[in-house]
Amino acid sequence: MLALLFAVAAGLVGSFALMKRMLLAGDVISHLALPGFGLAFLLKINPLLGAATTLFLGTLLIWQLQKKTGLATENVIGVVFAAALGIGAAITPSDELIEALFGKNHATTLLGFLLGALAVAFIIAAIWKLRDKLVLTLFSPELAMATGVKVDRVNLCFLLLFSLTILVGLRFMGALLAGSLIILPAAIGRRLTNKMSHFLIASSVASSLSVGAGLLLNSVVPKFGPGPSIVMVAALLFVICLFKRS
Amino acid sequence: MDRVRGKVAIVTGGAKTILSVKDLTVSLDGRSILSGLSFELHAGEMLAIIGPNGAGKTVLLKTLLHILPYQGEIHWVESARIGYVPQRVVADRQLPLSARDLLNAEARFLQLSPADIERVASATDLTAEVLNTNIGILSGGQFQKVLIAAALLGRPNVILFDEPTASLDELTEERVYELLNRIREEQGITVILVSHDLSVVYRYATTVLCVGKGRPCFGPPKEVLTPEALEALYSAPPKFYQHLQDHHGV
Numbered sequence: 370m371l372a373l374l375f376a377v378a379a380g381l382v383g384s385f386a387l388m389k390r391m392l393l394a395g396d397v398i399s400h401l402a403l404p405g406f407g408l409a410f411l412l413k414i415n416p417l418l419g420a421a422t423t424l425f426l427g428t429l430l431i432w433q434l435q436k437k438t439g440l441a442t443e444n445v446i447g448v449v450f451a452a453a454l455g456i457g458a459a460i461t462p463s464d465e466l467i468e469a470l471f472g473k474n475h476a477t478t479l480l481g482f483l484l485g486a487l488a489v490a491f492i493i494a495a496i497w498k499l500r501d502k503l504v505l506t507l508f509s510p511e512l513a514m515a516t517g518v519k520v521d522r523v524n525l526c527f528l529l530l531f532s533l534t535i536l537v538g539l540r541f542m543g544a545l546l547a548g549s550l551i552i553l554p555a556a557i558g559r560r561l562t563n564k565m566s567h568f569l570i571a572s573s574v575a576s577s578l579s580v581g582a583g584l585l586l587n588s589v590v591p592k593f594g595p596g597p598s599i600v601m602v603a604a605l606l607f608v609i610c611l612f613k614r615s
Numbered sequence: 616m617d618r619v620r621g622k623v624a625i626v627t628g629g630a631k632t633i634l635s636v637k638d639l640t641v642s643l644d645g646r647s648i649l650s651g652l653s654f655e656l657h658a659g660e661m662l663a664i665i666g667p668n669g670a671g672k673t674v675l676l677k678t679l680l681h682i683l684p685y686q687g688e689i690h691w692v693e694s695a696r697i698g699y700v701p702q703r704v705v706a707d708r709q710l711p712l713s714a715r716d717l718l719n720a721e722a723r724f725l726q727l728s729p730a731d732i733e734r735v736a737s738a739t740d741l742t743a744e745v746l747n748t749n750i751g752i753l754s755g756g757q758f759q760k761v762l763i764a765a766a767l768l769g770r771p772n773v774i775l776f777d778e779p780t781a782s783l784d785e786l787t788e789e790r791v792y793e794l795l796n797r798i799r800e801e802q803g804i805t806v807i808l809v810s811h812d813l814s815v816v817y818r819y820a821t822t823v824l825c826v827g828k829g830r831p832c833f834g835p836p837k838e839v840l841t842p843e844a845l846e847a848l849y850s851a852p853p854k855f856y857q858h859l860q861d862h863h864g865v
Contacts, residue, residue, distance in 0.1 A: 388710055504720040508704070508712065508750075512765065515680050515699035515775075516721060559711065563749055568711045 371485045372595070375537045376550065376580040378492040380573030382534045383555030385496065385527065387572075388507050391442065392555065396548030397450040398528075399535045401427030403457025403544045406469040410462050416469070420544070421536050427453060428532045432525050457544075470545040481540075488537050492530050499526060504565075546596035550576055553603035560610040579603035633658045633695055633773060633805050634679070639687040641671065641678050648674045652687075654824055654833050658772070661799060661806040663820035663836070665813070667849050670827030672809040673702055676775050679807070695773050698766030700759075702777035702809070708751030714761045715746040718768060725769050735764040738798060756787035763794065773805045774798075780812075788812075792819060813840070 386392050402420035409419025427449055434445045461469055496503075502523045505513040510520045531551070538547040558572030583599030590598070634656040641649040648671040656662050664672045677683045680699055691697070718732045736746060739760045745753065753761065759779060766774055776795065780788035796819055799806050810816055816823060816836055823839045825832040825848050832839045832848075 388707075388712075390707070501720040501724045504712065504716065505724060507707075507710070508717055509701060511677070511682060511701050512699065512704065512762075514682050515697070515701075516724065516769070518724065559709070563711050565711050565713070565716045 371482055371489075371537075372541055372580045372584060372599075373577055374486055374489040375534070376554075376576040377573045378489045378496075378534050379538060379550040380554045380558070380576035381493060381496045381569060382531055383551035383553075383576070384558060384569050384572040385500075385503050385507070386531065386551055387555040387559055389503075389527070392552045393443075396552055397446050398424070398428065398431070398532060399539075399544055399548040400450050400457070401453045401532075402535065402539055402547075403469060404453050404460065405457075406465070406544065407457050407459075407461035410465050411460060416465075417536070417540065420539055423453065424532045424536055425529065428528050432528055436521070470543050485537050488533055492534055492537075495526070495530055499523060499530075503527060542596040542599065546600050549596075549600045550579065550603065553600070553607055554579060557603070557607050557610050560607070560613060575603070575606055579606060631658045631692070632656070633692050634807075635688070635690040636679075637688040637690075639675075639678065639685055639689065641674055641683060641685045643674070643683070649678070649685075649826065652826070652831060656805065656807070656822070658805050659803055660821045661808060661819055662822045662824060663816040664807065664809045664824045664826060665811070665816060665848070666825055666827035672826055673777055675826060676777050676807065676809060679775065691773075696769055696771045698769060698771030698774040700762045700766045700774065700776045700779050704758075704762065708749075710749070710751055712750050713747050714741065714750055714753065714757075714764075717750060717761065718746070718765060721765055721768050727768065731768060731770075735767040738767060738801075739764040739794060754787075755783045756790065759783065759787075759791055760794070763791075763798075767798070771804065773807070776806065776808045778809050778811065795819075813845075816840075 383392070402424045405419035405421065405423030406416050407419075408423070409416040412419070431442075431445050431449050434440065434449070435442055438445070457469075458466065502513070502518045505516060505518050506520050506523050513523075514520050534551065535547045538550055542550060554572045554576035557575040558568050558570075561571045561575075562568050579599050579602045583602040584595060586602060587593055587595045587598040593601070632655050636655070637653045639649055639652040640647070652675070664675060666672050674683060676699075678685045679689060680697065681689070715732070718735070719729075722729065722732055732746075735741075736743075741757075741760050741764055745757050745760075748757075750758065750761065763779070779795065780791050783791065792815055795806065795808075798804060808820065817840075820836055822834065823832070823836045825839065825844065827848055832844055
């Protein structure tokens with residue numbers, strides 16, 4: 370259930386990430402969680418707490434470095450990603466590394482479910498509220514600024530919502546694959562339609578279908594794991610979409 | 616026209632001052648772009664900012680919009696509502712965004728009604744077909760009209776145009792300027808225009824501001840754009856000015 374809710378949020382966030390041309394950058398952001406997992410395992414605290422800490426600190430670091438150094442986003446993200454992956458791989462116990470990278474089936478506690486559902490509801494509501502500012506910003510940041518949009522703040526909010534989406538998906542998708550559900554459904558939605566509203570809906574539906582069918586596949590073949598199963602279904606949907614006439 | 620200690624003389628008259636700029640200095644990445652610029656603009660005027668490439672014309676517009684950091688004073692009257700048409704918007708052809716989507720987003724952000732979109736579409740001759748077309752596949756002229764419509768949406772009484780016809784063919788350019796002039800006359804909007812086209816400046820501008828080499832100049836086109844001033848500004852021979860005189864009887 371939480372996975373399906375996450376799918377809707379991932380579809381929406383992914384749609385705007387695609388339009389901002391930061392899909393791959395977003396995938397990389399998900400790796401920022403890895404050092405947090407490692408630290409959490411070492412300190413014997415909840416892994417998600419560790420992941421959330423490094424994910425959001427890393428996101429803020431990327432935003433600040435980008436503002437202060439004037440380097441391109443992909444450049445800054447690349448540097449932070451490489452550092453996070455190195456540190457994460459070094460400190461995460463090898464038994465837990467695979468789980469951290471690819472996710473695992475977990476029985477969700479009631480508190481975990483409620484917190485996850487709350488986060489997803491927040492993401493969807495925030496994206497809906499931000500949508501006009503995001504559209505104006507991605508069309509032309511200067512025009513948006515002249516209209517009164519605080520572009521810096523909008524970009525930061527989007528990055529944080531992006532990170533929150535990744536965080537919700539980490540438990541069952543893993544740090545390596547959580548970004549995939551932001552990339553693939555958006556690519557499917559874009560392939561299917563040229564209209565903004567239809568695009569947002571199509572991405573969310575594609576994301577939900579991928580999660581639903583992926584979890585079904587995982588229940589039939591548990592050795593695949595939930596993350597890889599979901600990604601395989603999403604990739605298959607994308608391949609099917611390629612046959613749609615432009 | 617008068618020049619005072621290397622700065623632009625302030626022209627004062629009966630009309631209401633809508634913008635006052637005093638000792639404006641802008642430096643970007645340690646490089647001085649504008650230095651000690653002062654001028655005033657009155658409501659209803661059409662100010663053309665001219666100068667060679669790299670002189671700081673676009674920087675001046677962005678500074679007036681408070682997008683760039685500056686030293687000195689920029690004072691808009693409280694009632695000023697500013698619209699902006701940027702020099703170049705590289706529309707991503709992959710964006711699933713129609714002209715209507717863009718105007719809708721802006722209208723919602725400014726808390727305007729859908730009727731306002733119809734108002735600006737009508738003022739800029741944008742048809743429903745163009746409104747529903749993806750911005751990535753609009754022609755240059757249609758795209759420019761969408762930008763002008765977006766600038767008009769918030770009911771501005773001042774519009775800043777940064778080379779609104781760059782990269783357009785001559786006929787489309789003519790139509791865009793006619794549209795701008797019509798809007799200005801019908802709605803009494805004050806216009807600040809950056810243009811490379813001196814014939815447009817002579818035809819439409821009420822006031823000219825030169826930025827770039829030499830001392831800045833400010834005043835009516837016929838008084839300010841002397842052969843000497845143009846040569847100093849563009850390092851171009853005076854025959855260019857003579858050519859303009861032949862065409863426009865200046």
